[in-house]
Amino acid sequence: MAKRTEPARVWQRMLSGRRLDLLDPSPLDVEIVDIAHGLARVARWNGQTIGQHIFSVAQHSVLVEHIATAIDPGLPLRWRLAVLLHDAPEYVIGDIISPFKAVIGDSYKSVEHRILAAIHLRFSLPATPSAPLLKITKQADRAAAFVEATHLAGFSVAEAEKIFGRPQIPMRNIERLVAPMSSQQAEDLFLARFAELDANPDQALG
Numbered sequence: 001m002a003k004r005t006e007p008a009r010v011w012q013r014m015l016s017g018r019r020l021d022l023l024d025p026s027p028l029d030v031e032i033v034d035i036a037h038g039l040a041r042v043a044r045w046n047g048q049t050i051g052q053h054i055f056s057v058a059q060h061s062v063l064v065e066h067i068a069t070a071i072d073p074g075l076p077l078r079w080r081l082a083v084l085l086h087d088a089p090e091y092v093i094g095d096i097i098s099p100f101k102a103v104i105g106d107s108y109k110s111v112e113h114r115i116l117a118a119i120h121l122r123f124s125l126p127a128t129p130s131a132p133l134l135k136i137t138k139q140a141d142r143a144a145a146f147v148e149a150t151h152l153a154g155f156s157v158a159e160a161e162k163i164f165g166r167p168q169i170p171m172r173n174i175e176r177l178v179a180p181m182s183s184q185q186a187e188d189l190f191l192a193r194f195a196e197l198d199a200n201p202d203q204a205l206g
Contacts (some may be wrong), residue, residue: 033166038091040187051180145165
């Protein structure tokens with residue numbers, strides 16, 4: 001008699017008790033506490049950064065939102081919230097560094113996009129970000145990568161400029177956001193910023 005094979009498990013259990021299906025993620029299974037908890041424990045740069053603590057994706061997300069607001073001070077709160085959540089799928093799939101993405105190709109992107117869409121719908125954002133929102137998010141993300149690379153990851157300014165480009169924006173109050181902190185501090189920072197941006201859910205996207 002042939003041995004019956006159970007289907008592979010494609011969901012992850014969260015500390016909140018939710019089970020998120022990676023193939024068919026439901027917005028009803030998305031909780032901000034799970035996102036914050038996970039992102040605060042995912043290391044940027046594969047952990048190859050200075051300091052006693054990792055520089056987490058939670059901190060990176062707050063930094064990117066800060067830079068996006070510096071680029072466009074009039075950015076609506078809902079757009080800022082979307083920027084804060086731009087890497088939120090990494091609470092499930094982790095932070096895949098750019099060199100490894102180049103090795104494996106785009107196979108991971110469909111999963112990432114499905115999870116991000118579920119996260120957006122959970123927080124009353126469009127499932128698919130608009131082109132202008134994607135543009136400012138990418139600009140802020142690259143600027144954050146330059147700052148992190150030169151402050152934390154051992155890159156020279158010249159090397160970082162070649163890879164990420166030099167940010168052409170004001171960099172006020174950046175130092176406090178790139179100082180690695182404990183996972184609990186990073187989680188609290190992310191949740192606090194989420195609460196501020198989510199305080200007015202009826203604000204138009206502009």
